Amino acid sequence: MSLRERKAAKKKEDILRSASLVISRNGYQNATMEDIAAELLMTKGALYYYFKNKEELLYSCHDLILSAAMEKMEAIYLEESSSMDKMKRAIKTHLDIAIREKEVFNLIVKPEQLFSAEHIEEIIQKRDQYAGIFDKIIAEGVKRREFKVSDKKMARMIILGATNWVQVWYSPEGKFSKEKIEDIYADYFLKMLL
Amino acid sequence: MSLRERKAAKKKEDILRSASLVISRNGYQNATMEDIAAELLMTKGALYYYFKNKEELLYSCHDLILSAAMEKMEAIYLEESSSMDKMKRAIKTHLDIAIREKEVFNLIVKPEQLFSAEHIEEIIQKRDQYAGIFDKIIAEGVKRREFKVSDKKMARMIILGATNWVQVWYSPEGKFSKEKIEDIYADYFLKMLL
Amino acid sequence: MSLRERKAAKKKEDILRSASLVISRNGYQNATMEDIAAELLMTKGALYYYFKNKEELLYSCHDLILSAAMEKMEAIYLEESSSMDKMKRAIKTHLDIAIREKEVFNLIVKPEQLFSAEHIEEIIQKRDQYAGIFDKIIAEGVKRREFKVSDKKMARMIILGATNWVQVWYSPEGKFSKEKIEDIYADYFLKMLL
Amino acid sequence: MSLRERKAAKKKEDILRSASLVISRNGYQNATMEDIAAELLMTKGALYYYFKNKEELLYSCHDLILSAAMEKMEAIYLEESSSMDKMKRAIKTHLDIAIREKEVFNLIVKPEQLFSAEHIEEIIQKRDQYAGIFDKIIAEGVKRREFKVSDKKMARMIILGATNWVQVWYSPEGKFSKEKIEDIYADYFLKMLL
DNA sequence: GATGAATGAGAGTTCATTCAT
DNA sequence: TATGAATGAACTCTCATTCAT
Numbered sequence: 001m002s003l004r005e006r007k008a009a010k011k012k013e014d015i016l017r018s019a020s021l022v023i024s025r026n027g028y029q030n031a032t033m034e035d036i037a038a039e040l041l042m043t044k045g046a047l048y049y050y051f052k053n054k055e056e057l058l059y060s061c062h063d064l065i066l067s068a069a070m071e072k073m074e075a076i077y078l079e080e081s082s083s084m085d086k087m088k089r090a091i092k093t094h095l096d097i098a099i100r101e102k103e104v105f106n107l108i109v110k111p112e113q114l115f116s117a118e119h120i121e122e123i124i125q126k127r128d129q130y131a132g133i134f135d136k137i138i139a140e141g142v143k144r145r146e147f148k149v150s151d152k153k154m155a156r157m158i159i160l161g162a163t164n165w166v167q168v169w170y171s172p173e174g175k176f177s178k179e180k181i182e183d184i185y186a187d188y189f190l191k192m193l194l
Numbered sequence: 195m196s197l198r199e200r201k202a203a204k205k206k207e208d209i210l211r212s213a214s215l216v217i218s219r220n221g222y223q224n225a226t227m228e229d230i231a232a233e234l235l236m237t238k239g240a241l242y243y244y245f246k247n248k249e250e251l252l253y254s255c256h257d258l259i260l261s262a263a264m265e266k267m268e269a270i271y272l273e274e275s276s277s278m279d280k281m282k283r284a285i286k287t288h289l290d291i292a293i294r295e296k297e298v299f300n301l302i303v304k305p306e307q308l309f310s311a312e313h314i315e316e317i318i319q320k321r322d323q324y325a326g327i328f329d330k331i332i333a334e335g336v337k338r339r340e341f342k343v344s345d346k347k348m349a350r351m352i353i354l355g356a357t358n359w360v361q362v363w364y365s366p367e368g369k370f371s372k373e374k375i376e377d378i379y380a381d382y383f384l385k386m387l388l
Numbered sequence: 389m390s391l392r393e394r395k396a397a398k399k400k401e402d403i404l405r406s407a408s409l410v411i412s413r414n415g416y417q418n419a420t421m422e423d424i425a426a427e428l429l430m431t432k433g434a435l436y437y438y439f440k441n442k443e444e445l446l447y448s449c450h451d452l453i454l455s456a457a458m459e460k461m462e463a464i465y466l467e468e469s470s471s472m473d474k475m476k477r478a479i480k481t482h483l484d485i486a487i488r489e490k491e492v493f494n495l496i497v498k499p500e501q502l503f504s505a506e507h508i509e510e511i512i513q514k515r516d517q518y519a520g521i522f523d524k525i526i527a528e529g530v531k532r533r534e535f536k537v538s539d540k541k542m543a544r545m546i547i548l549g550a551t552n553w554v555q556v557w558y559s560p561e562g563k564f565s566k567e568k569i570e571d572i573y574a575d576y577f578l579k580m581l582l
Numbered sequence: 583m584s585l586r587e588r589k590a591a592k593k594k595e596d597i598l599r600s601a602s603l604v605i606s607r608n609g610y611q612n613a614t615m616e617d618i619a620a621e622l623l624m625t626k627g628a629l630y631y632y633f634k635n636k637e638e639l640l641y642s643c644h645d646l647i648l649s650a651a652m653e654k655m656e657a658i659y660l661e662e663s664s665s666m667d668k669m670k671r672a673i674k675t676h677l678d679i680a681i682r683e684k685e686v687f688n689l690i691v692k693p694e695q696l697f698s699a700e701h702i703e704e705i706i707q708k709r710d711q712y713a714g715i716f717d718k719i720i721a722e723g724v725k726r727r728e729f730k731v732s733d734k735k736m737a738r739m740i741i742l743g744a745t746n747w748v749q750v751w752y753s754p755e756g757k758f759s760k761e762k763i764e765d766i767y768a769d770y771f772l773k774m775l776l
Numbered sequence: 777g778a779t780g781a782a783t784g785a786g787a788g789t790t791c792a793t794t795c796a797t
Numbered sequence: 798t799a800t801g802a803a804t805g806a807a808c809t810c811t812c813a814t815t816c817a818t
Contacts, residue, residue, distance in 0.1 A: 008777095027307040029223045033813065045815080046778050054813065109362055110300075113221035154370075154378045161359025162352040168303055169351065176348075184348045192386050198801075205802090227788065238788085240803050248788065396798095415695040417611045421792065433794080434799050442792065497750055498688075501609035542758075542766045549747020550740040556691055557739065564736075572736050580774050586780075593781090614808065627811085628782050636809065 012050050012060070014040060019061045023103045028058070028114065059119050062107045066126055069097050073133040083141030087193070088186045090137060091163060095182055098167045105167065131160060138193070147193040159189055206244050206254070208234060213255045217297045222252070222308060253313050256301045260320055263291050267327040277335030281387070282380045284331055285357060289376055292361045299361070325354060332387070341387040353383055400438050400448070402428060407449045411491045416446070416502060447507050450495045454514055457485050461521040471529030472578060478525060479551060479577065480570045486555045487566070493555070519548060526581070535581040547577055594632050594642070596622060601643045605685045610640070610696060641701050644689045648708055651679050655715040665723030669775070670768045672719060673745060677764055680749045687749070713742060720775070729775040741771055 001009070018039040022031045033054060037044040051057040076089050098105050107114065111123045134156045141147035149155045166181060176184075212233040216225045227238040227248055245251040270283050292299050301308065305317045328350045335341035343349045360375060370378075406427040410419045421432040421442060439445040464477050486493050495502065499511045522544045529535035537543045554569060564572075600621040604613045615636055619626040633639040658671050680687050689696065693705045716738045723729035731737045748763060758766075 011777095027304070030307065032811085043779055044813085045780075048814070049777060106304075110221070113224060150381065151378055154375075155382065157359065157363065158352075158356040158379070158382055161356035161362075163355070165351065165355025165358060168355075181348075184345055185352070187344065188349065188352055188386050192382050202801085226786085228786090237804055239790085239805070242789070243802065415692070418695065420790085431800050432792085433801075436793075437798065494692075498609070501612060538769065539766055542763075543770065545747065545751065546740075546744040546767070546770055549744035549750075551743070552747060553739065553743025556743075569736075572733055573740070575732065576737065576740055576774050580770050590780085615810085616808080625783055626809085627784070630810070631781065 008050070013064075015047060015050055015057065016061045016064050019057060020065070020101065020104055023061070024101070027103060028107065033057075055115060055119065058107070058114060059123075062104055062123065063126070065097070065101050065104050066108065066130065069094075070126070070130055070133075072097075073130065077133050077136055083137055083144055083146045084190060086137045087134075087141065087189070088182075090134060091159065091186055091189065092182045094160070094163050095166055095178065095185070098164055099170050099178070102167045105164075109164070131156060134160060141193065149193055155193060158192070162189075202244070207258075209241060209244055209251070210255045210258050213251060214259070214295065214298055217252075217255070218295075222297060222301060227251075249309060249313065252301070252308060253317075256298055256317065257320075259291070259295050259298050260302065260324065263288075264320070264324055264327075266291075267324065271327050271330055277331060277338055277340045278384060280331050281328075281335065281383070282376075284328060285353065285380055285383065286376045288354070288357050289360055289372065289379070292358055293364050293372070296361045299358075303358070325350060328354060335387065343387055349387060352386070356383075396438070401452075403435060403438055403445065404449045404452050407445060408453070408489065408492055411449070412489070415491060416495065421445075443503060443507065446495070446502060447511075450492055450511065451514070453485070453489050453492050454496065454518065457482075458514070458518050458521075460485075461518065465521050465524055471525055471532055471534045474525050475522075475529065475577070475581070476570075476574045478522060479547065479574055482548070482551050483554055483566065483570055483573070486552055487558050490555045493552075497552070519544060522548060529581065537581055543581060546580070550577075590632070595646075597629060597632055597639070598643045598646050601639060602647070602683065602686055605640075605643070606683075610685060610689065615639075637697060637701065640689070640696060641705075644686055644705065645708075647679070647683050647686045648690065648712065651675075652708070652712055652715075654679075655712065659715050659718055665719055665726055665728045666772060668719050669716075669723065669771070670764075672716060673741065673768055673771065674764045676742070676745050677748055677760065677767070680746055681752050681760070684749045687746075691746070713738060716742060723775065731775055737775060740774070744771075 019036045022035045022039055033044040033047055037047055072093050073090060076086055076093065079086060108127050111120050135152060138147060138152050138155055142149060213230045216229045216233055227241055231238040231241050266287050267284060270280055270287060273280060302321050305314050309317060329346060332341060332346050332349055336343060407424045410423045410427055421435055425432040425435055460481050461478060464474055464481060467474060496515050499508050503511065523540060526535060526540050526543055530537060601618045604617045604621055615626040615629055619629050654675050655672060658668055658675060661668060690709050693702050697705065717734060720729060720734050720737055724731060
């Protein structure tokens with residue numbers, strides 16, 4: 001990669017970070033190209049040098065965050081520890097990202113309203129891949145006789161669903177700390193998985 | 195109520211139904227007044243005869259569905275049956291609505307991006323009221339020694355969150371029927387509540 | 389005139405009065421058919437039974453007021469008194485109407501923006517006729533050697549212009565009473581006319 | 583000021599000129615953004631690049647003209663000449679502007695129907711400041727014993743009112759030339775002020 | 777590489793006007 | 798006579814996108 005390319009790649013990342021920020025603030029549909037550019041003290045025209053159009057930018061933004069999340073999850077799965085521990089850490093990590101990247105994460109939930117056919121496929125694929133790690137942790141736990149579940153996929157759905165829901169109501173000023181939530185959630189889920 | 199008023203009320207309902215439909219198809223932000231009107235073979239101008247503006251229309255739409263849902267839930271809570279049964283039926287009912295009214299239901303999740311301050315308050319209030327019925331069922335179950343939970347509110351959060359999540363992935367052509375899902379979910383949750 | 393016709397004529401007058409009111413409140417361009425009708429507890433559709441369209445209604449409204457004003461002015465001109473007295477009373481009367489019917493009176497000033505060709509002609513004609521009475525009073529005064537003016541039409545212009553201007557700044561809560569204003573104005577004008 | 587900025591400033595001025603023109607033709611309320619843009623062979627969207635909204639554009643338009651007028655008036659007041667001369671020149675100048683910028687000038691008369699609270703205050707303030715210059719000329723004249731008036735403010739009102747009225751009836755094809763009008767007016771007013 | 781400027785399509789909203797009942 | 802309901806045209810404003818410089 002040449003210097004020029006590296007520079008461009010860095011700029012792209014800056015833009016994506018700026019986009020994430022604006023999206024968090026205003027929501028997806030209300031994040032204008034103008035806003036995103038202003039955050040970086042650029043003009044919106046410049047964004048088109050780095051991204052073909054708004055969809056591409058948004059897609060990259062979503063991809064960046066999902067990829068990072070995936071890496072963390074993979075690492076957790078590959079750790080040498082009990083399935084219960086892995087599940088606990090996976091939930092904790094997922095919660096963390098879901099809260100921090102609230103809006104961007106929501107994209108994963110409803111991609112149809114923003115993305116066109118080509119992207120949707122990729123998004124769903126990646127989303128399934130991400131969810132698949134939870135499946136693998138559960139499967140491993142079942143194999144190791146740590147967990148006892150009637151339907152693995154369904155169990156994963158419940159865990160992910162409940163966890164995703166947290167970002168709807170979580171507030172840093174709320175009654176429960178993130179750590180507390182993580183603990184309670186893990187407890188309930190383990191009751192379910194045993 | 196005079197014939198005239200009944201007619202007008204009916205028309206309003208027609209519009210709300212049309213709006214629900216368009217929203218389901220295109221999503222909230224992409225549902226234009228034009229689309230909603232076209233669905234009823236009206237012109238968009240006519241909508242303003244019945245609703246002050248788009249926000250009012252959308253709010254009514256959301257209110258109609260949430261109110262209906264609330265009624266059903268209240269009825270379930272007042273039944274004479276075991277808490278476990280009530281919970282099962284509540285989950286089933288919630289699942290039903292969440293799937294059928296997918297988009298409109300999503301409004302309850304993120305009202306800030308569409309509604310102005312006055313409406314948001316009401317929405318959140320109603321939403322909490324709705325969730326409160328689950329709380330009451332759980333509390334009753336605990337009192338009757340049917341359930342044993344460490345934190346009631348958290349348990350409700352998990353149940354609602356997981357159930358809301360279903361609409362993201364559920365498809366009538368999918369592997370699991372609605373009934374099957376309901377059963378499996380109920381089983382898992384009961385494990386959690388015991 | 390049959391009973392029916394008399395009834396209709398009365399209704400028309402009611403409408404015009406209502407229109408005057410609404411116009412005073414909101415200004416010409418912001419007076420909607422809806423507003424005018426609402427004032428009379430009618431629906432706007434009904435207005436079209438009495439008036440062909442908005443322009444016709446507005447024109448009638450203006451005509452009613454101008455005609456009444458004209459009558460009063462004519463009467464003043466025909467009185468048996470000094471020209472100075474007549475002028476004083478004319479100014480007083482004009483001031484009175486201009487303040488009370490502020491908005492409607494303004495129509496006389498700028499008819500082009502509201503009325504189409506046919507009406508404009510009539511309006512200007514009537515307006516000139518109205519102004520003509522001032523001319524006649526001045527002319528009479530000159531003939532009687534009460535006044536001494538270089539250019540009669542110009543003198544009238546100044547008097548009418550200055551008087552019309554009063555409605556821009558006059559307020560019932562202001563420093564000067566209507567009577568006081570009338571006196572001061574008359575004094576200044578007489579200085580001019582002598 | 584950079585070249586860019588100068589260009590932008592020029593464009594803004596062009597737009598204001600175009601706006602003035604359209605307003606003169608169609609009146610304030612009937613001047614659409616489309617019209618204003620068309621006059622400059624732009625699209626209406628481009629106007630929003632330079633002005634936040636229609637009100638802002640209209641306000642700037644009015645401000646530009648009033649500010650220019652004010653400057654001229656100030657200069658007249660500061661001249662070294664008799665009060666009578668100053669008054670003559672002030673009237674002449676005012677007449678000039680009132681006729682040329684007819685419509686824009688009319689805004690000063692009725693700002694309430696177009697502008698929102700914040701602007702109205704500024705407009706009225708500037709309007710009073712403008713009128714204040716006439717007051718100062720009169721006051722000076724009284725002090726120098728050139729004028730003899732019972733009520734200074736009222737005298738100014740009459741002068742301004744009468745002069746404003748000219749634009750209602752003045753026509754370049756009319757019987758009186760602007761110069762002739764100015765002379766006659768000045769004569770009459772001086773009779774009043776002596 | 778980036779900017780300023782412009783475009784154009786489309787959104788929500790208002791309102792005079794019409795017409796069946 | 799009057800109403801409720803609907804139409805359609807016009808208007809303000811927004812924003813992704815383009816492009817000469």
